[in-house]
Amino acid sequence: MKFSDFKKEFKMSMEDICYEIIQDDNNSIKVKNERVGVKKLKTIIETAITISNRKGFHAMSLRELCSECGLSMGGLYGYISSKDELLEVIQDQGRRLLLKVMDTYGNEKESSIDQLTRAIYTHIYLSELMQPWFFFSYMEARFFIREEQEKSIETELLTEQIFSEILEMGRLKGDFKLGDPVLTASAIKSMLQDWYLKRWKYNRRNISVDDYAKHVISFVMAFVKGDC
Amino acid sequence: MKFSDFKKEFKMSMEDICYEIIQDDNNSIKVKNERVGVKKLKTIIETAITISNRKGFHAMSLRELCSECGLSMGGLYGYISSKDELLEVIQDQGRRLLLKVMDTYGNEKESSIDQLTRAIYTHIYLSELMQPWFFFSYMEARFFIREEQEKSIETELLTEQIFSEILEMGRLKGDFKLGDPVLTASAIKSMLQDWYLKRWKYNRRNISVDDYAKHVISFVMAFVKGDC
DNA sequence: GAAAATAGAGCGAGCGCTCGAATTATTTTA
DNA sequence: TAAAATAATTCGAGCGCTCGCTCTATTTTC
Numbered sequence: 001m002k003f004s005d006f007k008k009e010f011k012m013s014m015e016d017i018c019y020e021i022i023q024d025d026n027n028s029i030k031v032k033n034e035r036v037g038v039k040k041l042k043t044i045i046e047t048a049i050t051i052s053n054r055k056g057f058h059a060m061s062l063r064e065l066c067s068e069c070g071l072s073m074g075g076l077y078g079y080i081s082s083k084d085e086l087l088e089v090i091q092d093q094g095r096r097l098l099l100k101v102m103d104t105y106g107n108e109k110e111s112s113i114d115q116l117t118r119a120i121y122t123h124i125y126l127s128e129l130m131q132p133w134f135f136f137s138y139m140e141a142r143f144f145i146r147e148e149q150e151k152s153i154e155t156e157l158l159t160e161q162i163f164s165e166i167l168e169m170g171r172l173k174g175d176f177k178l179g180d181p182v183l184t185a186s187a188i189k190s191m192l193q194d195w196y197l198k199r200w201k202y203n204r205r206n207i208s209v210d211d212y213a214k215h216v217i218s219f220v221m222a223f224v225k226g227d228c
Numbered sequence: 229m230k231f232s233d234f235k236k237e238f239k240m241s242m243e244d245i246c247y248e249i250i251q252d253d254n255n256s257i258k259v260k261n262e263r264v265g266v267k268k269l270k271t272i273i274e275t276a277i278t279i280s281n282r283k284g285f286h287a288m289s290l291r292e293l294c295s296e297c298g299l300s301m302g303g304l305y306g307y308i309s310s311k312d313e314l315l316e317v318i319q320d321q322g323r324r325l326l327l328k329v330m331d332t333y334g335n336e337k338e339s340s341i342d343q344l345t346r347a348i349y350t351h352i353y354l355s356e357l358m359q360p361w362f363f364f365s366y367m368e369a370r371f372f373i374r375e376e377q378e379k380s381i382e383t384e385l386l387t388e389q390i391f392s393e394i395l396e397m398g399r400l401k402g403d404f405k406l407g408d409p410v411l412t413a414s415a416i417k418s419m420l421q422d423w424y425l426k427r428w429k430y431n432r433r434n435i436s437v438d439d440y441a442k443h444v445i446s447f448v449m450a451f452v453k454g455d456c
Numbered sequence: 457g458a459a460a461a462t463a464g465a466g467c468g469a470g471c472g473c474t475c476g477a478a479t480t481a482t483t484t485t486a
Numbered sequence: 487t488a489a490a491a492t493a494a495t496t497c498g499a500g501c502g503c504t505c506g507c508t509c510t511a512t513t514t515t516c
Contacts, residue, residue, distance in 0.1 A: 036461090053370075054370070055370075055371065056284065056286060056370070056371055058284060058286055058287050059286050059371070061504075061505065061506085062505085062506065062507085063504090063505085063506095071462075071463090072462060072463045072464060073463080073464070073506090073507075073508090074461085074462055074463055074464075074508085074509085075461075075462055075463075077507075077508080078460095078461070078462085081507095082506080082507080083506065083507090139367065139370070142281075142282070142283075142284070142367070143283065143284055143287070153428075156429075179443070179446070180443065182433070183435070183439075183440075183443045184443075184447070186422065186426075186429070187419050187422075187443065187444070187447055189422075190418045190419050190421070190422035190426075191415050191418050191419070193418070193422075194414065194415070194417075194418035194421075198414075198418075201384075201414070205410070207411070211411075212411075215407070215408065215411045215412075215415070216415070218407070218451075219412070219415055219451050222450045222451040222454040223446075223447050223450040223451065225454075226450040226453075226454060289470075289471065289472085290471085290472065290473085291470090291471085291472095299496080299497090300496060300497045300498060301472090301473075301474090301497080301498065302474085302475085302495090302496060302497055302498075303495080303496055303497075305473075305474080306495080306496085309473095310472080310473080311472065311473090
């Protein structure tokens with residue numbers, strides 16, 4: 001599996017998700033025109049993530065967000081009802097994308113090794129395409145209100161569970177030799193997270209997404225194939 | 229090496245560092261009485277880290293810090309000249325401790341495997357004792373001013389370099405079979421960082437610092453001993 | 457020309473920081 | 487040793503400013 005192939009299959013665009021959000025009556029979007037609304041909402045979310053990743057969500061003023069999006073305070077408040085809701089929209093949008101892709105990429109008929117390889121590739125490739133959101137979600141999580149924080153923890157543990165289940169299944173089938181599947185899943189996850197958290201480091205060293213994925217795979221495989 | 233042994237050897241207390249800082253004329257501490265000054269400064273640093281780790285340094289108001297430390301705005305400003313300087317003091321204090329311990333724990337006469345094992349143990353044990361500072365330093369780094377940010381990056385790369393040098397040396401001696409030492413060092417580091425960044429997860433699962441250290445060691449050893 | 461969208465001045469609250477008054481501790485004087 | 491004088495420390499109201507958010511006047515759209 002190559003990144004370029006994955007990118008092609010990854011058709012679910014942000015615009016589709018923004019369209020879904022605008023249609024959803026649970027939020028406070030006052031704009032009627034869908035064509036304009038979807039485009040603006042997309043800009044707002046992307047710009048908010050960009051500024052937040054530079055200086056933090058809390059330190060980003062809404063005036064700054066407005067001027068970078070090319071709209072006024074009043075204009076912005078046609079899309080959100082508070083700064084807290086903006087955060088919810090960002091999280092909601094990212095999670096929708098994430099869950100859709102994770103659903104698609106399961107395959108129970110593969111061998112344990114292929115399953116593990118595929119899961120690692122999928123996670124790294126996905127976090128490459130959604131790097132700003134993954135970074136945002138990780139770094140801002142501790143400032144979320146309780147409800148949003150619980151959703152974040154849930155998503156974190158869910159991802160980890162995917163790995164621990166593959167490991168556990170592989171151990172039962174005799175394909176893997178490893179101690180604690182949960183600790184191992186956690187170790188794998190920390191390597192995957194490094195890819196979207198330390199982007200500056202890997203850019204500086206000219207390490208491509210495929211270089212990184214291959215290295216993680218070989219690292220993990222050495223452990224699960226050996227006896228410890 | 230057990231954590232309890234390490235803890236005993238780790239005699240350098242925060243109070244000594246605070247004493248050094250107060251003696252240093254580069255800062256703006258106006259308090260004359262050393263006995264009171266050292267104690268208060270220690271409280272200020274520890275409380276500031278605690279509040280910051282909960283809600284972020286930027287979101288922590290100095291009024292809040294004052295009331296938790298039991299002093300007034302004026303009182304606080306006898307120790308710092310600005311909120312930015314408080315951040316510098318926190319970073320400075322942590323880095324002094326970190327570097328002192330890292331200097332102590334080198335040992336060039338060991339075998340490659342022992343060196344690697346010792347380096348991993350030292351890092352995990354150290355980050356256990358200084359967890360709040362490590363967490364603070366990692367999560368707030370992107371908000372630092374350029375100068376402070378460069379110091380952070382330098383420290384990050386220095387730690388990584390310790391591992392990549394051990395790995396490179398081991399490969400040359402024929403003890404290790406591995407591909408890229410830098411990528412491997414980076415993978416090890418991401419596992420070490422997980423220990424102080426995801427404390428809630430490991431606490432919830434009742435995983436001790438020694439459990440974690442052992443697992444990382446076995447994970448890394450499987451890779452460096454195998455052929456990839 | 458009605459409805460939808462936008463603009464941006466204005467509001468109260470809370471921020472980092474200051475500074476003179478109040479309080480406490482120490483030294484000097486008689 | 488008690489009183490007076492001086493120094494050191496603590497205090498918190500107040501300053502200028504920016505924040506999230508509101509609301510009405512204006513412009514744009516169809």
